[in-house]
Amino acid sequence: MPNRMKLTVSHAPFWHTGSKVSTKYYQIFAAALIAVIAGLLHYGIPAVAVVTFSVATAMIWELVMNMAVRKPTSIGDGNAALIGLLFAMLLPATTPWWVVLTGTFVAVVIGKQIYGGLGGNPFNPVIVSFAVLMIAWPQHFDYNVALVNYQFDFNPVYPLVLFKSYGPSAIESFSIMDMLLGRQVGGIGATFGLGLIIGGIYLIIRGYIRWEISVAFLAGVGLTALAFNLSNPELYAGPAFHLLTGFTLIGAFFLATEDSSSPVNFIPMLIYGLLGGIMTVLIRNSGAHVEGVVYAILLINLVNPIIDKIRPKAKRRVMNYA
Amino acid sequence: MKKRSFFGIAPPKLTYEILEDAQPETVSVAPGEKITLFIDVPFEKASTALLKLGDEVMGGEKLRMYPDSEAYAVSPVAGKIDAIMPFLGIMGKQMTSVTIRVAGDGRTDDAFGKAMQTPSLETAGAFLAALPGKPDFDQLMDAGRPVKTIVVIGADQDLLTVTNQSIVKNEIASVKTGMDTLRKITGIQNVILVVPSHLVQAAGAAGVGVKSIGNAYPSAHPALVVLNLLTDLGSSRSSGIAFFSAEAAAQIGVAFKTGQLPLKKHLTFVKKDGSRQLVSAPIGTHVKDILETLGESVKTGDRIIFGGPMTGNAIYSLDHPVQPDTDTIIIQDQEEIVLSADTPCINCGQCVRVCPTNVPVNELIRYLDAGEYEQAEQQAELDACIECGYCTSVCEARIPIFQFIRLAKHALERMKAAEEENA
Numbered sequence: 036m037p038n039r040m041k042l043t044v045s046h047a048p049f050w051h052t053g054s055k056v057s058t059k060y061y062q063i064f065a066a067a068l069i070a071v072i073a074g075l076l077h078y079g080i081p082a083v084a085v086v087t088f089s090v091a092t093a094m095i096w097e098l099v100m101n102m103a104v105r106k107p108t109s110i111g112d113g114n115a116a117l118i119g120l121l122f123a124m125l126l127p128a129t130t131p132w133w134v135v136l137t138g139t140f141v142a143v144v145i146g147k148q149i150y151g152g153l154g155g156n157p158f159n160p161v162i163v164s165f166a167v168l169m170i171a172w173p174q175h176f177d178y179n180v181a182l183v184n185y186q187f188d189f190n191p192v193y194p195l196v197l198f199k200s201y202g203p204s205a206i207e208s209f210s211i212m213d214m215l216l217g218r219q220v221g222g223i224g225a226t227f228g229l230g231l232i233i234g235g236i237y238l239i240i241r242g243y244i245r246w247e248i249s250v251a252f253l254a255g256v257g258l259t260a261l262a263f264n265l266s267n268p269e270l271y272a273g274p275a276f277h278l279l280t281g282f283t284l285i286g287a288f289f290l291a292t293e294d295s296s297s298p299v300n301f302i303p304m305l306i307y308g309l310l311g312g313i314m315t316v317l318i319r320n321s322g323a324h325v326e327g328v329v330y331a332i333l334l335i336n337l338v339n340p341i342i343d344k345i346r347p348k349a350k351r352r353v354m355n356y357a
Numbered sequence: 358m359k360k361r362s363f364f365g366i367a368p369p370k371l372t373y374e375i376l377e378d379a380q381p382e383t384v385s386v387a388p389g390e391k392i393t394l395f396i397d398v399p400f401e402k403a404s405t406a407l408l409k410l411g412d413e414v415m416g417g418e419k420l421r422m423y424p425d426s427e428a429y430a431v432s433p434v435a436g437k438i439d440a441i442m443p444f445l446g447i448m449g450k451q452m453t454s455v456t457i458r459v460a461g462d463g464r465t466d467d468a469f470g471k472a473m474q475t476p477s478l479e480t481a482g483a484f485l486a487a488l489p490g491k492p493d494f495d496q497l498m499d500a501g502r503p504v505k506t507i508v509v510i511g512a513d514q515d516l517l518t519v520t521n522q523s524i525v526k527n528e529i530a531s532v533k534t535g536m537d538t539l540r541k542i543t544g545i546q547n548v549i550l551v552v553p554s555h556l557v558q559a560a561g562a563a564g565v566g567v568k569s570i571g572n573a574y575p576s577a578h579p580a581l582v583v584l585n586l587l588t589d590l591g592s593s594r595s596s597g598i599a600f601f602s603a604e605a606a607a608q609i610g611v612a613f614k615t616g617q618l619p620l621k622k623h624l625t626f627v628k629k630d631g632s633r634q635l636v637s638a639p640i641g642t643h644v645k646d647i648l649e650t651l652g653e654s655v656k657t658g659d660r661i662i663f664g665g666p667m668t669g670n671a672i673y674s675l676d677h678p679v680q681p682d683t684d685t686i687i688i689q690d691q692e693e694i695v696l697s698a699d700t701p702c703i704n705c706g707q708c709v710r711v712c713p714t715n716v717p718v719n720e721l722i723r724y725l726d727a728g729e730y731e732q733a734e735q736q737a738e739l740d741a742c743i744e745c746g747y748c749t750s751v752c753e754a755r756i757p758i759f760q761f762i763r764l765a766k767h768a769l770e771r772m773k774a775a776e777e778e779n780a
């Protein structure tokens with residue numbers, strides 16, 4: 036009986052681009068791996084351990100929370116894994132396992148799940164966790180101390196520290212090429228500038244991150260650094276140094292662009308990015324902290340809801356058309 | 358199906374189908390054993406019902422259900438009433454479905470032929486509201502909102518469809534007669550024909566002001582036509598404009614010219630393989646008769662869509678009939694179907710980038726998901742939504758946003774109606 040045939044019935048529209056959340060997070064994960072691999076080559080087995088442990092525990096925390104609040108299992112969407120990976124990318128290769136475990140707990144449980152999970156977090160979970168841990172155990176986030184047992188064929192000092200303590204003349208030993216190729220001390224996945232740039236551009240072209248944010252963030256860093264540098268070259272480093280050290284690149288492409296804590300409208304995205312970039316350099320140049328990206332992103336996450344209210348006026352439909 | 362392309366830096370563009378010069382012939386489909394008509398009134402068992410099982414109907418006869426309801430359908434065929442049932446339309450809209458067993462003796466009703474001797478808006482409203490293209494005469498009769506302009510849209514409202522374009526191309530003379538008739542019976546002199554740019558030349562023959570619209574979806578939507586093209590129509594946006602489709606205008610023209618009600622619906626049929634066929638079938642024809650004539654097969658799990666891919670309705674049964682506004686029928690293979698998911702909104706912003714009226718969909722969906730419909734209206738521009746479905750087709754979380762929007766609007770309407778009743 037053809038009349039009894041069960042047809043698929045659902046609401047319009049009947050076309051979909053086919054995009055989905057999991058594809059997006061796997062793609063970002065893959066793009067981030069480029070920079071991670073360079074880090075693993077530098078730091079060897081300890082880095083591999085930190086990265087895999089971080090990804091694994093982030094997923095476990097997600098699963099635990101799924102079960103605790105009786106929600107459908109969501110580790111398949113790749114978001115928890117991505118949080119774990121990005122978190123590990125910021126860490127020194129020697130981070131103890133219990134710091135990693137606590138870090139992924141703070142990121143996944145306090146940074147994300149408490150707000151209802153995916154899409155609900157007002158702050159980037161990775162940034163929240165990193166900020167908390169940096170206050171709790173500052174000694175583990177001192178890249179010079181942490182990495183003291185490594186033999187490098189380049190200047191084994193965290194460039195931002197060197198700069199903070201001794202000014203621009205101290206960092207002359209870092210060439211742009213060195214910094215692009217990861218020949219600097221830092222987080223496992225944060226130093227291979229070229230890898231981060233390639234990954235970021237790939238994500239922008241594919242539409243997985245919003246280019247407006249990344250570009251504005253980098254512009255903010257570059258312009259502010261330039262302004263400082265012009266005002267007093269003796270005291271302040273130039274734009275290239277600020278763009279290529281610390282967390283600037285990973286922040287611009289992978290952290291500030293986190294969907295839930297960033298704006299979606301055009302002008303707000305530019306303001307958000309610019310503000311993040313400006314704050315980064317301000318903190319580095321005149322704040323108490325060596326690295327400014329983490330607090331800068333926390334700050335722009337905080338003001339995001341207000342900024343994103345600047346949106347184009349809705350076009351009202353004519354009242355008479357039913 | 359418009360898939361996400363490799364390059365995702367710009368949001369996907371949806372474009373209307375363009376009727377090419379060489380088109381296959383229109384296939385005429387004859388109704389099978391039975392046809393079904395919908396009458397826009399809730400079904401109830403009342404002894405006063407004007408239609409009963411076994412009643413004979415004539416071709417062109419106007420069918421009303423109850424004495425106290427003006428809603429009607431017009432039967433394109435002669436036959437006997439076989440079934441009268443309630444029918445639940447979209448958003449739980451209650452209607453009555455009347456099935457007629459076709460008897461081929463061809464008797465026709467001449468009530469319209471007599472009534473049209475005195476052409477008037479009332480005659481049109483009383484006989485032509487069920488014509489193909491579903492002309493809405495009520496919009497012209499609302500005393501509280503006098504209409505100053507009539508806009509005939511010779512473009513199609515949804516994707517994949519060429520129905521109205523083919524009318525402009527092939528039947529521009531009827532469209533012209535229809536527009537002249539509308540002008541005569543309403544006294545409204547300002548009549549405008551809106552067509553896609555490739556039809557501007559063909560539309561010239563209508564002898565009215567022609568405006569052209571672009572090819573990007575949903576520029577043919579009446580609200581956007583007004584926003585983009587008709588800004589010169591006085592300062593008040595609500596200054597009266599009445600809309601008709603080109604098909605409706607053409608059929609009004611035919612009706613007044615011949616004294617007979619034209620009841621063959623033109624529609625674009627899109628097969629599973631994506632190929633398109635223009636079809637003409639009497640209103641009420643069951644979709645299975647069209648499938649049979651065109652040799653298209655449907656299996657369990659496939660989807661049959663009445664209307665376009667963005668705004669149409671998926672139907673339940675192969676007995677579903679062609680209605681006055683069925684411009685498109687699409688058969689979608691099960692493999693092609695992307696079902697919605699229960700992932701929450703991740704704030705990716707794709708929806709915001711494509712919305713033609715700048716609705717902050719990412720905020721809207723949060724209110725709708727929480728059932729806060731009044732907030733949705735006050736804080737997130739729910740009422741600016743023109744229901745084009747674009748946002749939903751790009752949503753990365755695959756949220757059925759459009760469905761949420763319809764539900765919310767429906768609930769708000771009911772709340773307002775209840776408030777008015779209590780006031």
Ligand code: SF4
Binds near residue numbers: 711718
């Ligand atoms: S359905 Fe409404 S909210 Fe969505 S894109 Fe269309 S107008 Fe905007």
Ligand code: SF4
Binds near residue numbers: 708709753756
């Ligand atoms: S497209 Fe979907 S997931 Fe993305 S912001 Fe809009 S509603 Fe949220």
